[in-house]
Amino acid sequence: MTRVLSGIQPTGDVHLGNYLGALRQWALDQHEHDSFYCAVDLHAITVQQNPEELRAKTLETMATLVAVGLDPEVCTLFVQSHVPYHTELSWLLECTVSFGELRRMTQFKDKSTKQGDGSQEHVSAGLFTYPALMAADILIYDADRVPVGDDQRQHLELTRDVADRFNSRYGETFVLPSAAIPQIAARVMDLQEPTNKMSKSAESALGAVGIFEDVESIAKKFKRAVTDSSNEVRFDFESKPGVSNLLSILGAATDRDPELLAEQYTQYGALKADAADAVISVLEPVQLRRSELLADPAELDRIIARGAQKACEVASVTVRRAKEAMGFLSPS
Ligand code: ATP
Ligand code: LTN
Numbered sequence: 086m087t088r089v090l091s092g093i094q095p096t097g098d099v100h101l102g103n104y105l106g107a108l109r110q111w112a113l114d115q116h117e118h119d120s121f122y123c124a125v126d127l128h129a130i131t132v133q134q135n136p137e138e139l140r141a142k143t144l145e146t147m148a149t150l151v152a153v154g155l156d157p158e159v160c161t162l163f164v165q166s167h168v169p170y171h172t173e174l175s176w177l178l179e180c181t182v183s184f185g186e187l188r189r190m191t192q193f194k195d196k197s198t199k200q201g202d203g204s205q206e207h208v209s210a211g212l213f214t215y216p217a218l219m220a221a222d223i224l225i226y227d228a229d230r231v232p233v234g235d236d237q238r239q240h241l242e243l244t245r246d247v248a249d250r251f252n253s254r255y256g257e258t259f260v261l262p263s264a265a266i267p268q269i270a271a272r273v274m275d276l277q278e279p280t281n282k283m284s285k286s287a288e289s290a291l292g293a294v295g296i297f298e299d300v301e302s303i304a305k306k307f308k309r310a311v312t313d314s315s316n317e318v319r320f321d322f323e324s325k326p327g328v329s330n331l332l333s334i335l336g337a338a339t340d341r342d343p344e345l346l347a348e349q350y351t352q353y354g355a356l357k358a359d360a361a362d363a364v365i366s367v368l369e370p371v372q373l374r375r376s377e378l379l380a381d382p383a384e385l386d387r388i389i390a391r392g393a394q395k396a397c398e399v400a401s402v403t404v405r406r407a408k409e410a411m412g413f414l415s416p417s
Contacts, residue, residue, distance in 0.1 A: 086118060086119045087117070087118040087119070087229045087230055088118065088119050088120075088121070088226055088227050088228045088229050088230070088260070089111075089114045089115075089118040089119065089120040089121065089228060089229070089230045089231070089232065089265075090120075090121045090122070090123075090222065090223050090226045090228035090231060090262075091107060091111055091122055091123075091231055091232050091233060092122070092123045092124070092125035092128070092165065092219075092222055093107065093108070093122075093123075093124060093125065093146060093150075094124075094125050094126075094128050094129050094146075094285075095124045095125070095126050095129055095139065095142040095143040095145070095146040096129050096134070096142060096285055096286075097142075097285025097286060098285060098293075098295040098296075098297070099146070099149050099285075099295065099296050099297075100273075100283055100284075100285060100293045100294055100295055100296065101273055101283060101293070101294040101295075101296060101334065101364060102234065102270075102272075102273035102282060102283035102284070102293070103234075103285075103296070104153065104296050104367075104368075104371075105267070105269075105270035105273055105334065105337045105338070106233070106234030106235070106267060106270060106271055106272065106273060107232060107233055107234050108149075108150075108153045109153070109267075110232040110265065110267055111150075111153070111155060111160075111232055112153055112154040112155055114230070114232055114265075115155060115156065115159050115160040116159065118229075118230060119160075120159075120160035120161070121160065121161045121163070121226050121228070121396060121399075122150055122155060122160060122161070122162055122163075123162070123163050123164060123165045123168075123222070123392075123396070124143050124146040124147055124150070124163075124164050124165065125165045125219075125222065126139065126143050126164060126165055126166045127165050127166050127171065127172065127218060128165070128215060128218065128219070129142075130209075130211065131209055131211040131212040131215050132196070132200070132209070132212065133209075143164055144385065147162065147164065147385060147388070147389055148375060148378050148379065148385055149296070149297075149375070150162050151374065151375075151378050151385070151388065152371050152372075152374040152375035152378060153296075153371050153374075154370075154371070154374070157388040157391065157392065161392050161395045161396055162388055162389070162392045163389065163392030163393050163395070163396040164389060164392070164393065165222065167389070167392075167393035167396070167397075168225075168393060168396045168397050168400050170225060170397070170400035170401055170403075170404045171218065171221050171222055171225060171400065172218070172221075173404055174221035174224065174225050174400075174403070174404050174407060175214075175217050175218040175220075175221040177221075177251075177407055177408070177411060178217040178218075178220050178221050178224070178247055178251070179214050179217040181217075181247050181250055181251050181254075182216065182217050182220070182243070182247050186216075186243060186246070187213055187214065187216060187217075188213075190215075190216055190239060190240070190243070191239060192215075192236070192239070192240070193212060193213055193215070193216075196208075196212060197212060197213075216240050216243050216244075217247070219240050219244065220240075220243065220244040220247050220248070223241075223244050223262050224244065224247075224248055224259045224260070224262070224403070225399075225400045225403045225404065226396075226399055226400065226403070227259070227260040227399075227403060228260065228262045229260055229262060229263065230262065230263055230265050231244075231262050231263070231264050231265060232264075232265040232266075233264055233265070233266060234266065234267075234271055234272060234273075235266055235271035235272040236272065236282060237264065238264055238266065241262065241263070241264035242264075244262060245261050245262065245263075248260070248261050248262070249261060251407070251410075255407075255410040255411055255412075256410050258406055258407050258410045259403075259407070267337070269333055269336045269337045269342075269343060270333050270334060270336070270337035273330065273333070273334060273337075274326060274327075274330040275289070275292035275293060276291065276292050276293070276294065276306055276307070276309070276310040276311065276327075276330070277289040277291050277292035277309075277310070277311050278292055278311070279310075279311060279326035279327040279329075279330045280326050291306055291309055292306075294306055294307075294364065296368055296371055296372075297368075297371075297372055297375060300365045300369075303361060303364060303365055303368070304358075304361045304365070306361075307331075307357045307358070307360050307361035307364070308357055308358075308361070310327060310330075310331060310357055311327045312325075312327040312328050312331070312353050313325055313327060313328065316352075316353065318332075318347050318350040318351060318352075318353070318356060319347055320332050320333075320343045320344045320346075320347045328353065328356070329343070331356050331357060331360045332344075332346050332347055332356070334360050334363075334364060335356070335359055335360040335363050338360070338363035338364050338366070338367045339363050
């Protein structure tokens with residue numbers, strides 16, 4: 086059976102881009118494949134976190150995973166730091182990946198220059214080596230398939246390269262994974278700045294739609310979405326990023342082709358209203374499940390404990406295999 090692994094950072098509020106680009110695919114995949122999903126708290130600390138907030142956000146992210154329809158009876162849901170093997174394998178992979186490869190990662194370039202004075206002087210070394218930890222997250226579960234948004238494409242390519250290098254140096258050890266990136270809405274853009282991706286760390290509160298936001302607020306954000314002045318509905322991200330983003334969102338939420346949808350609209354107002362309605366109908370069951378879950382916090386603790394145990398069983402075997410291949414002496 087195909088193995089699936091993916092992760093989400095327990096930072097900020099989960100938004101529509103996370104949902105349409107990744108989480109919705111996770112919920113479908115769990116029924117077809119042996120699936121592992123985690124809150125990647127070790128990745129979150131590549132930028133400084135407040136300890137209380139990190140703890141609360143990690144719990145909240147796990148509740149979100151259940152709310153989007155991930156069934157702990159069907160897939161494995163866990164917190165990354167509960168499986169210490171990830172950091173152990175990460176070191177082996179840091180010694181396999183090259184400095185030049187890490188330096189070329191666009192996410193590092195973006196995030197490191199946005200921090201502090203932009204000189205990269207004070208960014209953590211972890212922000213730089215992050216892709217090795219991400220490769221470890223994936224390779225440790227022998228994952229064939231990694232459902233992610235478009236922004237993670239480069240990290241997946243690096244993971245394959247590192248796995249391939251390790252296998253040719255030390256013998257067949259890792260499965261080479263593929264990114265599973267959705268056809269539509271793989272890169273949901275900010276509603277206010279449609280040339281930037283919708284992000285947890287968005288500057289404008291109106292630009293990102295949280296998946297637990299109340300429906301009035303969602304409708305208002307779509308109504309105020311930035312378009313352009315030509316009043317022609319056409320799917321063309323180059324010249325009409327705002328309108329094309331709305332068409333993609335509507336297409337993803339209703340399972341229709343954005344290009345064909347464009348033919349049905351002559352007015353931006355109608356497109357915005359339909360996109361808002363479609364998003365609200367997709368998110369309503371998610372919001373309902375979350376309120377049920379928050380009423381029973383002990384259940385969430387049980388889910389997290391069971392997930393850690395299942396994940397450790399698989400991860401420990403892969404790390405042992407990798408260490409043996411690399412020439413570490415087995416403890417007697
Ligand atoms: P930040 O932007 O603050 O770095 P993030 O919103 O990208 O955070 P992550 O936890 O890094 O959130 O991503 C979780 C998943 O959501 C990843 O698979 C990522 O590719 C996907 N994703 C994130 N933003 C978008 C987006 N705007 N459109 C589609 N998918 C997205
Ligand atoms: N780098 C990803 C989060 C992430 C991930 C993973 C995704 C960490 N480990 C393993 C897929 C598989 C991000 O920033 N969204």
